[in-house]
Amino acid sequence: MEFGLLDWSVLLLGAAAAGWVDAVIGGGGLVLIPLILAVAPQLAPATALATNKLAAVFGTASAAFTMVRQVRPSRRVLAAYLPVALGCAGSGALAASLIQASVMRPVIIVLLLAVGSFVALRPGFGAGPEVAVPSGWRRWAALAGVAVIGFYDGVFGPGTGMFLIMAFTGLLSQNFLTSAAMAKVVNTATNLGALLVFALGGHVLWLLGLSLAVANVLGAQMGAKTVLGGGITFIRGALITTVVIMSGYLLYQQFSGL
Template identity: 45%
Template structure:
């Protein structure tokens, strides 16, 4: 029964994560519930092992049908790799609790902006007047990479929002671009956990297979149903994140 839950959860996490991110909201609670005696860093590493397989699979699937602006995204990914490594290292020195109120405000802002602008991300908009686009991409990648390594919730949603708002991408291209950046941050985080605490290899690899299948379904759904589908799922995942963070903050 526990294996069915883990595999089913990994599949659903891969599906959602391939579109707008947020798969960790499903996988991590499952791992914590099934393995209460295992240390949290090991479970975090196991979650990353599963997620990275699904993310890589989604990137391949998107690249076949969606034009990813590599000039921007590769710079953001390289900076995110460095940022995520530094963020993971910073966990030892800083408390993630200080970030929760700030992240909650940012998520509320993303949800409100997306909700009240129904055309947000429905079409690509030329942003040819942006000065230093690669530098801006690096700043976005490093900042959100650091956040992902340090804390994490909502990284995919923030990336999609940034790519749409700053670079004028539509939701589908922004989602595909965010997956490539997420791949870099996942590599950095997984490397950190492998070097320090390790992972549950058998569990992680089994969940990785399910995550890949879910990611394939999610990427295909996003391509088939387009920007409106990505927008709706983004609002849903951000809303769930808002509820979760609010519960964490105010239940205390």
């Protein structure tokens, strides 16, 4: 598949923007997937989704590396979540063809609005002192949350990073910054799990995906530095802004029949 200079410019700029959005709060696929389909309308949606996952794996991993070096969340806790995230996202990707997007969107819109309302009405959420060693039930609940969100990422995806941040903050009594660093690591695993399934199905455009990955990494690095510089207050504002934008976008898709 050949692209002109303008096509490549649009795709690479879009990949960089998607990397920044993903690193900040998640949802970069809402930027890059429509661009891929706009530039190459002949592609199957599964191919666009799979190629986006290839770029996102590299971008999210690079953001995770940068943030974990500074925030230093528990590696032992993360190690328990990664295989669950990988496996459940792969299962979700296998089930993606069986679940209609038009069925998923209303559920996700309600969840997004609930998340946004909760954060807006609870100014202290995600900003207080952390619990050094969460109780056993909290760790198991967080593991279950990772499984559900990982499956969701394989099936549909928008907002995965944000849902992970909320789950880690609420269930492990962490601040937003620690949860954001953990979310990036786990989101890397969910992206990889879905990508493996898509790759086995022959849906990935490798040259395009790897080219977009370079731009995605650059955007993700800028996004990670933005989060680290802005801290908890920035993440809180970004989360509420993302809820508004994603809800509006999904409502548009739902009622326009896309």
